[in-house]
Amino acid sequence: MANAVQARSQFSIGRTLIYAVLVVMALWYLAPLYVMLTTSLKSLDEIRAGNLLSLPGTVHFDAWQTAWASACTGVECGGVKGFFGNSLKMMIPAVLISTLVGAFNGYILSMWRFKGSDTFFMALLIGTFLPFQVVILPMAQVMGMLGLENSTGRLVLVHVVYGLQFTTLFFRNYYVTVPGELVKAARIDGAGFFRIFFKILLPLSIPTIMVCMIWQVTQIWNDFLFGVVFSSGESQPMTVGLNNLVNTSTGVKQYNVDMAAAIIAAIPTLVVYAIGSKYFVRGLTAGAVKG
């Protein structure tokens, strides 16, 4: 389409204007990141003397050190490193489990359909529209009944349960595009349920696995609601830790420490985005289509 339109948009003033708008937009998206980074490298005096756009005179990493290891997050003053670790501890198993189970589900819902499997898939899809607020009260009750004391375990459980709808969707939508003859032929050769999955389908699924894992990493790392509801004290995830740090009002407000902590919270997902932005976008748009 761009080709067709291009002939009409050759006027250089028009094109210059388009580029100007696009660059201004890019600056507006980048501005908060710039502000966060420069603020985190300034001293408090410099912050008060300068403004949002001014560069730090001398680069200070003190705020980063404080944010990581000694800033107060409520009563505790151990920085965000504990929260960061908690998030990793919950994220890794939750991402792996939900991806693996989602892959199996997608495989079954496309290659091994049974009576009611399409209805079940619809039921699962409707779940993507639920505001989680409507399930968290009973979930908290169930966790109490199960005696799940360990916060990391609780968070892994909720993230797996409420991530499965998306992971299943990713794999199901990919596997319906794989020719069924492939599976039929394998069955005639005597391959069974697991063999077909591991030997034939899984090697074909690397891109889908990437999409699914990147989606789950960002969802789980960035989650706040489940974190604040299902974890407590020293086992809370990074988002909760950051929010506590920013809202702790003891002594002078250290904006540079706030910003350093915010960047620390953002680094893992930004790195994932930088490495796999192709898969990230695909995941977002696949989630958008929702079947």
Added chain:
Amino acid sequence: MTASRQGAPGISLGRFADLVLPKLVIAPTVLTCLIGFYGFIGWTAWLSFTQSRLLPNYEWAGIERYEQLFGDDRWWHSMQHLAVFGVLFVGISLIVGLLMAVLLDQKIRGEGFLRTIYLYPMALSFIVTGTAWKWILNPGLGLEKLMHDLGWSSFVFDWIINPDTAIYAVVLAGVWQSSGFVMALFLAGLRGIDDSIIKAAQIDGASLPTIYARIIIPSLRPVFLSAFMILAHIAVKSFDLVMALTGGGPGFATDLPSIYMYQHGFTRGQLGLGAASAMMMLFTACAVVMPLLYSELRREKRG
């Protein structure tokens, strides 16, 4: 392809396994879906009709909790804020996203690079976004000071501390985070449009704005729809952004149903009331999404 239907049952152990295994493997997901989604919605509905306060108490209370909820000014204000936030957040994100997609679709050099920049906020947590914007909008040291330093000494930008405007600060940060994503959706839609229709229109002498208004934008209808549903969904459950940016304040100026639900259900010992407000959030989400979904399904059936 339905492989399982072809195996004659009872022939060999392998065939039997192939009949049972798929159902066995998917059973845990079926269970968690039925219990974790539908069972829990029923449970929340049940709680909303009980006397539950700090702990669940399954003594029937009829519609008492709903009467309490509907009699609570704070609840109605939170719904009003949601309406203002939802309309502006969804509307502006759609407009900005569409505009950027159209501009990016003009054979732009460095398109991939620009796209990467527009979309990175989507990788951030709303808590990070809220923290960053809270600092930028800080009246003493943020944007206001920057403008003063640049020589515009009468510049006032106190959205975040002014109860009348704090909700717009939330809209601003929300649009910043989500508009790039809308752009990506529209761009994918634009790339899917058939060239030949546009060429034909050009030959007929249609101007570029006419082509966009009459042909291109109307054909993006499905993209509008899915973008709208996702944004509306983000708006209804929106919680973390407000918690990080304003904490629902100043006062209750940016209070939202999600905050109301969280506080009554988890910190104020009002389980029943929290459940009632959660049910209302579910109905709100359904009220927004269902008519669209329904009309779209009917359109598809008609062909």
